[in-house]
Amino acid sequence: MNTTAELREGFLSFFESKGHERHPSGSLVPPEWDRSTLLNSAGMQPLMPYFLGRDQPPALLLGTVQKCFRTADIDEVGLDGHHLTFFEMLGNFSFGQYFKEGAIDFAWEFVFDHMKIELDRFWVTVFAGDPELGLGEDEEAIRLWGAIGMPPERIVRLGRAHNFWSVGGPGPCGPDTELFYDRGEGIGCGRPECAPGCECERYLEFWNLVFMEYELHPDGQVTPLPKQNVDTGMGLERAASILQDVLSVYETDGYQTIMGWIASESGVAYGESETATKAHRVLADHGRGMTCLIADGVRPGNEGRGYVLRRIIRRAIVHGHDLGLRDFLPGLAEVVVEQMGDTYPELVEHHKVINEMLEAEEGRFSRTLEHGERLFEEEAESDAISGEAAFKLHDTYGYPIEVTVDRARFRGLPVDEEGFERLMGEQRERSRAGVKSEDTRAAEFATGAGFTSDFVGFEKTDVLTQIGAAEELGDGIFLAKLRESPFYAAGGGQVTDQGYLEHEETGARADLVEAHRLDEDQALIFKGNGFFAGDRVRAVVPWRVRFPTMANHTATHLLHKALREVLGEHVRQAGSAVRPDKLRFDFTHEQALTLEQRAEVERIVNAKIFESLPVRTFITPIEEARNLGAMMLFGEKYGDEVRVVEIPDFSRELCGGTHVRTTAEIGPFVITSESSVG
Ligand SMILES: [Zn+2]
Numbered sequence: 001m002n003t004t005a006e007l008r009e010g011f012l013s014f015f016e017s018k019g020h021e022r023h024p025s026g027s028l029v030p031p032e033w034d035r036s037t038l039l040n041s042a043g044m045q046p047l048m049p050y051f052l053g054r055d056q057p058p059a060l061l062l063g064t065v066q067k068c069f070r071t072a073d074i075d076e077v078g079l080d081g082h083h084l085t086f087f088e089m090l091g092n093f094s095f096g097q098y099f100k101e102g103a104i105d106f107a108w109e110f111v112f113d114h115m116k117i118e119l120d121r122f123w124v125t126v127f128a129g130d131p132e133l134g135l136g137e138d139e140e141a142i143r144l145w146g147a148i149g150m151p152p153e154r155i156v157r158l159g160r161a162h163n164f165w166s167v168g169g170p171g172p173c174g175p176d177t178e179l180f181y182d183r184g185e186g187i188g189c190g191r192p193e194c195a196p197g198c199e200c201e202r203y204l205e206f207w208n209l210v211f212m213e214y215e216l217h218p219d220g221q222v223t224p225l226p227k228q229n230v231d232t233g234m235g236l237e238r239a240a241s242i243l244q245d246v247l248s249v250y251e252t253d254g255y256q257t258i259m260g261w262i263a264s265e266s267g268v269a270y271g272e273s274e275t276a277t278k279a280h281r282v283l284a285d286h287g288r289g290m291t292c293l294i295a296d297g298v299r300p301g302n303e304g305r306g307y308v309l310r311r312i313i314r315r316a317i318v319h320g321h322d323l324g325l326r327d328f329l330p331g332l333a334e335v336v337v338e339q340m341g342d343t344y345p346e347l348v349e350h351h352k353v354i355n356e357m358l359e360a361e362e363g364r365f366s367r368t369l370e371h372g373e374r375l376f377e378e379e380a381e382s383d384a385i386s387g388e389a390a391f392k393l394h395d396t397y398g399y400p401i402e403v404t405v406d407r408a409r410f411r412g413l414p415v416d417e418e419g420f421e422r423l424m425g426e427q428r429e430r431s432r433a434g435v436k437s438e439d440t441r442a443a444e445f446a447t448g449a450g451f452t453s454d455f456v457g458f459e460k461t462d463v464l465t466q467i468g469a470a471e472e473l474g475d476g477i478f479l480a481k482l483r484e485s486p487f488y489a490a491g492g493g494q495v496t497d498q499g500y501l502e503h504e505e506t507g508a509r510a511d512l513v514e515a516h517r518l519d520e521d522q523a524l525i526f527k528g529n530g531f532f533a534g535d536r537v538r539a540v541v542p543w544r545v546r547f548p549t550m551a552n553h554t555a556t557h558l559l560h561k562a563l564r565e566v567l568g569e570h571v572r573q574a575g576s577a578v579r580p581d582k583l584r585f586d587f588t589h590e591q592a593l594t595l596e597q598r599a600e601v602e603r604i605v606n607a608k609i610f611e612s613l614p615v616r617t618f619i620t621p622i623e624e625a626r627n628l629g630a631m632m633l634f635g636e637k638y639g640d641e642v643r644v645v646e647i648p649d650f651s652r653e654l655c656g657g658t659h660v661r662t663t664a665e666i667g668p669f670v671i672t673s674e675s676s677v678g
Pocket residue numbers: 188189190191194195198199200201202
């Protein structure tokens with residue numbers, strides 16, 4: 001057993017031979033109920049429901065290799081030889097079957113018979129006990145290690161921080177025992193007291209055996225569990241570095257394959273220069289991470305997991321540029337798929353979308369990068385990157401601040417991040433001041449009026465009502481609130497209605513200039529003279545304006561659903577503009593539609609129009625809407641009660657907009673243009 005692949009397979013088949021069922025890796029994206037981490041970060045994490053007794057495990061003994069991703073370490077990757085974001089964790093698990101003795105016996109056999117580690121390089125740590133928990137040292141583990149042949153002086157007792165595992169709060173918990181490999185006197189701090197648990201690199205922890213035997217209660221009490229479980233985790237890359245006798249995980253065969261490809265593509269080898277070494281590490285680690293994340297359904301975005309993915313993609317591009325690489329991410333991912341596809345079949349299954357997505361993201365970001373590059377290089381000539389330069393890179397070139405900081409860090413240059421933040425703050429102030437006055441004024445006016453304007457525009461487009469409050473803004477412009485209003489204020493992608501007021505007594509007319517939406521209320525701005533609070537008016541949205549707007553809004557819902565049917569469920573509405581003359585629909589998809597896809601989308605929408613389906617709306621609790629599978633806009637805040645627009649057997653969407661009564665009213669639908677919004 002020497003290669004990473006042999007270790008992975010050797011571990012799984014060893015535990016198979018001991019009665020463990022081989023269980024596939026869980027997704028990097030934790031299931032809905034697991035809010036503990038953005039991405040799966042430990043081998044046992046997907047098995048938590050079994051340990052908590054919520055679900056029945058597929059077998060009482062399991063062996064797994066699990067994909068893991070640590071988001072906290074992104075910025076560290078590249079700088080040294082051991083930080084990784086993506087890694088694989090081997091583990092054997094016992095649900096109420098063997099306990100400490102079995103776990104230690106198996107570990108001993110695997111370490112010596114299979115990994116062939118020399119006994120005098122092998123150390124273990126055990127739980128030293130903790131007065132606060134009311135627990136003494138783990139005598140049983142100490143006895144078992146001794147009995148199997150471990151020299152007593154190499155059984156190290158450590159406290160709660162090192163050798164006690166819990167879920168981070170009340171729940172199952174217990175002592176653990178950690179297995180260490182001594183890399184020898186030449187490595188590490190060299191202090192006489194250096195031992196496992198020391199901060200330095202001499203003793204490498206490579207396997208952790210957790211004995212879940214207690215339950216931690218909210219009051220801090222610890223009581224024995226009725227059934228004892230074992231959870232173990234061995235970092236695959238670390239353990240491989242022991243087998244191959246190298247100091248850095250990046251020197252193991254698993255990474256050398258990727259780096260070989262990088263070297264042949266760029267002509268720059270790992271170790272050739274400091275920049276090259278760092279760049280190779282970043283590409284090797286992030287290349288694996290991005291490939292596996294996309295295969296598990298993560299898409300580049302600006303928040304959450306999507307942002308993690310975007311950051312590692314961008315980081316890889318930046319450091320790839322340092323090696324002279326261009327348009328290289330799909331090729332890099334290809335190497336990962338080839339290398340790991342046998343273990344993780346989802347990589348092979350999704351390799352096409354992985355390629356497309358990386359190509360698209362790289363194309364976009366490379367342009368940004370090239371524009372900013374020159375300025376960055378100029379600034380890097382000095383001994384620091386000023387706040388002004390960082391701001392200009394961001395503001396003018398769209399160069400993300402974390403890229404500036406990261407690049408500077410790799411060259412040992414400080415960045416005036418405080419200065420950058422200050423300039424950003426000033427810019428925010430400036431832009432706020434620009435739009436603030438009118439919005440704030442409208443909001444203050446609306447609140448000051450002391451009543452809520454009743455929006456009746458779903459049913460009526462022509463209504464006799466009263467101006468409840470008015471305020472002159474000068475130049476014949478005035479703010480007004482109507483008791484009842486047919487005017488739709490822009491929201492949910494639908495633009496503000498056009499329309500006018502007609503004075504009941506004088507017949508004077510005022511055109512609607514703008515409408516401010518304020519939660520359930522609205523404030524309107526008109527141009528016209530002779531309108532005062534208390535006046536009776538007729539408020540009108542001309543049918544020739546409203547009707548096509550409604551038709552286009554309903555068409556938007558049909559289009560949304562049709563796109564999902566044709567392109568897949570990953571399509572998400574990113575924005576829309578519903579106007580009387582046309583509609584625009586922004587959605588997330590990695591490339592342009594093919595002619596066939598476009599024709600198919602048009603065909604579906606027109607078929608639904610032809611079927612003359614009724615369009616129904618109803619108000620319902622948000623939970624109910626969710627149960628009905630109503631589409632919601634990501635990131636949108638919804639109240640407890642929501643309005644659902646339904647086209648039977650086809651589309652259900654949360655929406656506050658105005659719609660036609662049947663799809664037939666939409667009339668023929670054509671896609672006139674399509675483009676990428678970058
Ligand atoms: Zn040390």
